[in-house]
Amino acid sequence: MSDSIAIELRDVVKRFGDVIAVDHVNLQIRDGEFFSLLGPSGCGKTSTLRMIAGFELPTAGSILIHGREMGITPPHLRPVNTVFQSYALFPHMTVAQNVAFGLEMRKKPKDEIARQVKEALELVRLSGLEERRPRQLSGGQQQRVALARALVNHPEVLLLDEPLGALDQKLRKEMQLELKSLQARVGITFVFVTHDQEEALTMSDRIAVMNKGKLLQVGTPTEIYERPNCRFVADFIGETNFIDGVVIGRDGNYTVLETPEGLRFRGLATRPLSDGTAVTYSIRPEKVRLLAPNGELPPNGLAGTVMTVNYIGSDTRITVRINDRRTIDIWEQNTRSTLDRDEYWQPGEAAVIVCPPDNALVLSE
Amino acid sequence: MIKTAPATTASARIRGAFSEGRLTWSGLALTGFSILVYIFLYAPIIILVLFSFTRDEFGVRWTGFTLDWYIRLFNNPRMMGAAWNTLVVATVSTIVSTIIGTLLAMAMERYRFRGRNAMEGLIYLPIVVPEIVMAVALLAFSAIVFDVIKMVTGETLRRNLATVTIGHIAFSISFVVVVVRTSLKNFDRRLEEAAADLGADNWNIFWRITFPLILPGIIGGALLAFTLSLDDFIISLFLSGPGTSLLPVEVYNRVRRAVTPEINAISTLMLILSMALVALSQLLQRRR
Incomplete structure (x- = not known):
């Protein structure tokens, strides 16, 4: 070329x-x-x-x-x-x-x-x-x-x-x-x-x-x-979780946004955004991690409840509710046979999601 | 494996058909009625064809088979002259009206221009205008044109084969436009884009792509124009001059004196030619 x-x-x-x-x-x-x-x-x-x-x-x-x-x-x-x-x-x-x-x-x-x-x-x-x-x-x-x-x-x-x-x-x-x-x-x-x-x-x-x-x-x-x-x-390429909010500041390389109900997320912005700008936080389902709660929230972690668990062969698609108006989709790759994992996520279970800020984006219109 | 058909009697089969609803009294009545309609449509024509072979010189009774009337017909210079005139007029008017009609159809199908809608309505008008009106109009118009020519050049013109031909062209164009437009509507214009994309200029696009693909429509239109010209009577009567009569007019002149089997014979020949042309055009349309 x-x-x-x-x-x-x-x-x-x-x-x-x-x-x-x-x-x-x-x-x-x-x-x-x-x-x-x-x-x-x-x-x-x-x-x-x-x-x-x-x-x-x-x-x-x-x-x-x-x-x-x-x-x-x-x-x-x-x-x-x-x-x-x-x-x-x-x-x-x-x-x-x-x-x-x-x-x-x-x-x-x-x-x-x-x-x-x-x-x-x-x-x-x-x-x-x-x-x-x-x-x-x-x-x-x-x-x-x-x-x-x-x-x-x-x-x-x-x-x-x-x-x-x-x-x-x-x-x-x-x-x-x-x-x-x-x-x-x-x-x-x-x-x-x-x-x-x-x-x-x-x-x-x-x-x-x-x-x-x-x-x-x-x-x-x-x-x-x-x-x-x-x-x-x-939105057009692949699937993603969108969360709307406004910019409230910066944390090192990351831009921090806050949702109307007071949740905070950190991600990479593609261009400098001043405080108060309306933005959309975007994280792909396969980039979100799901952990069992152990009493203490890890950095970038949020507590939630597993709503649905759909096994689709290569992946398992899990929806977690984080508050009464928001859910987050998570795709976990089935690197091991789920048949052997009877302790896998069940609907109704408490869980912690982690959104690594390096894999999350703060997008403006 | 050999299967043996169950032996059924005819009456059992009919009863079976009745019980399955295939054969009902209303069905039988419908069949009978249809047959009557077809007899009504075709009996006169069949009798005409039949009596072109009768020995009876008034052509109204069957007294034995002969081809004499056909032989006499071919030896009749007036009839043959009229037939020749008819073929010449039909051929020339078909060629001219097909070319003009095809170009018109393409213009109307392809381009948006001022007055397009008006033009669209006007082109179909000759199809619905009573032919007698068309004939009178053409006759009057030719008289005016002749007067003008006489004033300008001093030449005195008479109605002749050319005036009839022009009259036939005038009414054929509309029919050609209708038929050619149908085939243009079915033509995928993306093929022209593909040809342009492959380096064809407009000339090549038309002759290599468009023309071959709409050709069945053009031929269909031409055959229709030819058939219409062959059997046209009213316009031919009005616009032909002395000594240049066409076949339908000649047949009419003869019939006024007496219906002879010779008339039956020429009518049969015209029927066969028309039917052959219609069959040909159907065949070409279907092959698309």
Whole structure:
């Protein structure tokens, strides 16, 4: 992976009538990167992708591909190719004709087209299906044809618009890994649009989280998960416990907040927050520890009562009530078989939860 | 393993059918009624076809089989001339109305522009306007145009095959638009985006993607236009000039004197051609 920039968005805005689909987005995507645009539907991720492809033009701002200003360059002259959510295979053409289309448009010699089509179909493991029509293929196979049809053109950037959305869960998992290894082999920059946070975490080198047209955070999967910069990102990626309060001071590296009922929590703030700021405390369920009470509360500990205990195989999910308006979710990994542990947590039991401040975040809006 | 069917008598089977509710008196009445409706619809046509082969020269009784009427028909220069005119008018008006209609359908399906709704309503009007009104309007209009041409150039024009052709184009366009728009509605525009994404310019997008995929609709529209032109009577009567009559008009002129089996024969041929065209268009629509 080199450090040169494949795609740059400078202050890009897209309006549809009164609706702002993309709101002043600045973004740099590096060469060779597997980059995901992640967000709920309507967040502007697809509009962003379509502007890079040239199907939509930005209302304001500019898009550069390898340093070249795209301006109003139409889609067919841009050095990118797209894999569509619906695949958009040409129904009147065979698999081979579909894959050859881009090369024919660029007037490559016939024998070279034949060779490259063969290679592309080998790459996606579809050799032997050249003469089939798209409707004779399964969803997964159509998906591969769409990939081959785009990759055969050796685009500078491959754009993928929720390409796995139409596949069933199992095939989806397979294709995620296959797509990732394919990207590593061909070395082309992938820009991948998805609303599935798990998919984005699994596949991406970096992720951009969007909501309501705004770019909220860009980072590696670890950064996005461990250090979300706002409440939306913390909520959208994975699961977390949220507790609202106001900042009352600092304790070393930590910011201290107090809830309306007087509980105090300590965590890391992503930026300096003055006292009195309304904030949200966030701690992931797997980061909270659960202890048996021994008379004395440990640092960062709170007394509570176990409400529910749900065994889900790899984890046990426990809900602990800490006062009459709050509960905390805790996930304990089942590192040993729970069958051997008849003394495991039971509903109604008194317990102590510990929230390590290094794993907790204090987020402002 | 060999299974032996249980032996049942016919009466037992009928009783069984009654008890299972498959065969009821109301069901029988419905069947009988349906048969009557079909007889009402098709008996005249079947008799027409049948009597095109009768030896009886008034074509009203069956007196034995002959192909004489067909042979006479093919040796009748007036009839053959009218048939030729009809084919020429139908072919030219079909080609022109299909091209104009397809372009119009694409414009209306694809673009938002001022007056689009008005245009939408107006394009379908010729389908519902009584044909006689259309014919009178076209006749009056052609007279005005001829007058203007005479004033400007001094040429005196007469109604001829060209005027009929223009009349046929005028009413065919609407039908072509209806049929082509249906197939454009079913056309997935994302395919055009995919083609553009793969480097196709508008020319290639149209000829490589859009056109082949809406072609069944275009052919369907063309066949409809052709069929309508073939059997059009009113507009053809009003707009054709002396000596350039079309087949339906010629048939009418002959019928006014006497219905001969020759008329039955030409009618049968027109029926077969129309049915073949409709069948072809159905086939093409289904293949999509």
